[in-house]
Amino acid sequence: MKMDLSRHLNSPLDLSEIRAIVATYLDRKDLVICLCVSRDWFKDFVGPVWHTVDLAKDKKFVSLSPHVLDKYGCCIRQVHNILTFDHVKTLQHPKLNSLTLMSVVNHINPYHRALEFDTILRNSATLTELEFRGPPPKPDNVETQQTLNQNYLEASLLISCLPSSSPSGSSTMGSHLTSLYLKHSSSVTHLNASLAAYWTPDSVSNLTAPTLLCHFPMLQVWHVRSVYRPPTWDDVKVRKELSERCPHLTSFMFKHVGKVGDLSDLLLRCIRRPESLAFPVKNMSEKMALSLITHNNTLTSFTITNKCVDPAVMKWVYLIPMSCSRLQVFSAEELVLDMKSVEEHEWSCQDLRELRVRFKDLEDAQLIDACLRVVCSHRKRASRFSTVYSQVYHHLLQFDKLRIVSLGTKVYYLPAASV
Known part of the structure; x- marks a missing residue:
């Protein structure tokens, strides 16, 4: 018996492959309209509808019932502007387990970090880009950053996305964070951090430990928020660490630069073979x-x-x-x-x-x-x-x-x- 396929050839949109391409060019409002056309259209357009969530704009997201996230949580790939504890609680849903990007704004109570870390660990198999940001301290130096505990929270957040569960080392880091268990490497390719966030002076003892960059072998782009170099900075060691630990790191973007000479010294003495600079x-x-x-x-x-x-x-x-x-x-x-x-x-x-x-x-x-x-x-x-x-x-x-x-x-x- 031959099937009559003529009805499937009336429009290119009758093909699932074409609908998938069209979906990439539509805004969310139009995508929602497309969901109502048919069951086949629903399957092709539901993923793009839920692909990206901006919690600063999508304010109703935190009030979604759990059964909605049961259905569509697995479609979410990017979450931007995690600002409040309500945002963190919403992201605890077990179906939110395929994120590739998380953007956290450092206004959350530090005592609620445990839930935030749980979300990162749950998505460690897919997470490739992690942004952790907040207003830079003034003056932008290590002493002020230690007072705000900003660098150490950032280091903890980045380390928490690493997939291995067994620690491979530890380091004493300043007066706020007494020990930090380091785990195996991750697939993170973009890093947003100051220099001191990975090379922190150890004022407690003379213990030596590898820098945090040893856990980012796939790193390609580093957004350097501050080029302030702490007292323990060693140009020769940094140059060696950058070339050996992060062989794919060729792009550097500098934002808050203090003294004019600091950046030129860094480029001349520490960075090897850069391909992209800003x-x-x-x-x-x-x-x-x-x-x-x-x-x-x-x-x-x-x-x-x-x-x-x-x-x-x-x-x-x-x-x-x-x-x-x-x-x-x-x-x-x-x-x-x-x-x-x-x-x-x-x-x-x-x-x-x-x-x-x-x-x-x-x-x-x-x-x-x-x-x-x-x-x-x-x-x-x-x-x-x-x-x-x-x-x-x-x-x-x-x-x-x-x-x-x-x-x-x-x-x-x-x-x-x-x-």
Whole structure:
């Protein structure tokens, strides 16, 4: 007996594979509407509906009945902004066991940490990204952080996501946390922590123990909240620890940097073969530029944040794309570059693929759009003119591999250059 399949071919959405693709482009409101179409549609759209929960926005989540989480808790993969103890209690449901990302804001009573740790341990097989954040202490130094007990809580939280149940070592760490049992490595790839959170001075005894980084062999990206180095810091040991314990760690993002020289010293003495770096523009100096040029052979992505109009700082910014020939990504979205200075510092990064900058006197959205349209259509045959418009598109035509450009308005995706 032959089945009549004609009714299944009326629309591409009759195919489950197509519905799964469409679901990735819909917001939650539209996904909920799709759930009501049929039982088959329900199966394909229910996962994306529950994939991500932002507890700061989804305020009704904590009031869901347990039987709702019994049905759909296994679909939740990401939980953002765990702010209150009610959030922590809600996450205790046993069906919430497949999280890949947790974002915890450090406003929770420390005495309630045990329940929070239970959630992390229950998801240790799938958890790959863990964020633990709070307002940085002022002044941002180890003494203040010890008073707030912030570093040690953070270390405990990160260690708690490790899957092994048997301890492999211990360390005395300051006056607040007397002992810390270390467990086997995890699959965490992104770390958000200050330097002192993993290299903490031991003022109690002369015991030695491996740094916390020995438990993150898969680490790839480190968001460094503070570059303050405690008294026990040893540049040689840190350099060795970073290269041996975290061989895949090639991306560093720096946020709250104290003294200007601290970051350049760290890059020069402790970090080996970085591929991606990001830091505030206020840290740009002659010494910082020399530190970046030292990593010219490996540096492929450079991001500089915040605004600056100081010519003494900007001259070092112009030096980076000129000196770092392997750059593929150059992002300075809040800075305004002068084309005259750009032409004086001829860029050597011929493999540039992504550019996010602004140019002086090229601020009109329509003019930017027209400029990049010319780049798309005349990548191989431009001539030099006196206007900023022409200078910019002529400059962009040098980079045959450039595919992504933002000049202060929207992001443009360029076609490949013709051969």
